[in-house]
Amino acid sequence: MSLPALPLFVKLAGRPVILIGEGEAAEAKRRLLERAGAKIVGIEDRASLAVVAVDDPERIVTALRERGVLVNTVDRPELCDFTVPAIVDRSPVLVAIGTAGVSAGLAAALRQKLEVLLPARLGRLAEALHAARGAMRARWPDGAERRRALGAAFAGQLDPLLEGSEDAVGPWLARAAAPSRALIRIRLRSGDPDDLTLREARFLAGADRLFHRPDVPDAILDRARADAVRIPCDAPPTESGEGMSVDLEMAG
Known part of the structure; x- marks a missing residue:
């Protein structure tokens, strides 16, 4: 399954961004850009x-693109090289919700749901x-081992939705141990x-590697982390390796 766009977080502090337009829509974009620290400039600026x-906006967009400028055109997704997501701000945590310009209203509705869910x-x-x-890093010098330890912590003591988890980092680190090996078998319906x-x-999201039969669709595999190793195989593995492994097969 291909992505309609690649989400990116761009640091704009002190950087010029061209803003063209007046009225409510332009002012809303101005406030957002200034909040990110951007320097608002005109069309003639670099x-x-x-x-x-x-x-x-067609003529303006064409002229900007000819200069190599990436353009966001308000309410015209077909003229957008990038879109501006709905944002849930828990600085330094930022959650961005986008629909590739298909429905800003849906993105806003999802943002409102997450505003209630994510603690301040x-x-x-x-x-x-x-x-x-x-x-x-001192306790778990190996990056993969460190990631597994954090994954186990986020599922328990450091659950991001758990009240007071920010105060539990020190106690967790004082007594944490590296997670043992685990192989989870899932028969897909x-x-x-x-x-x-x-x-x-949750198992898919936390897996370090995926063993899967050739008929398991990409739509399922895409639910795992991008850096989880994919291992196609015709039979369940006999050795899972370190961390969490998930074995996927289609139900008969």
Whole structure:
């Protein structure tokens, strides 16, 4: 399954961004760009990004693209090289929700749901983990081992949705042990990822590697982390390797 766009977080502090237009839509974009620290400039200035909020924007967009500028055109997804997502801000944690320009209303509705779900102190957990990076690297020098330990912690003591998890980083690190090997077998009832149970989806999201039969569809494999190793095989593995492995096969 291909992505309609690749989500990126771009640091704009002090960087020029062209903004063309007036009115409510342009002002909303201006506020967002200024919040990100961008320097708002005009069409004649040099910049890599531009936001266009005018009627009949085709000529302006063409001229900007000819200069190699990436353009966001308000309410015209077919004229967008990039889109601006709905944002849930728990700085330094940012959650961006996009629909590739198909439905800004849906993105906004999802943002409202996540605003209620994600605790206001989530950013403090990120800061606590950042402060503990040196201690974590000392305890788990191997990056994969460190990632597995964190994965186990996020499923329990450091659950991002758990109240007070930001205060649990120190105690967790003081007594944490590297997770043991685990092999989870999942028999898929269908090739539709929406048929996965919540437990199965969590196993996929946390797996270090996926063993799978050739008939397991990409739509299921895509639910795993991008850096999880994919290993096609005709039979269940006899050795799983370190960390968490998931073996996938279609039900008969």
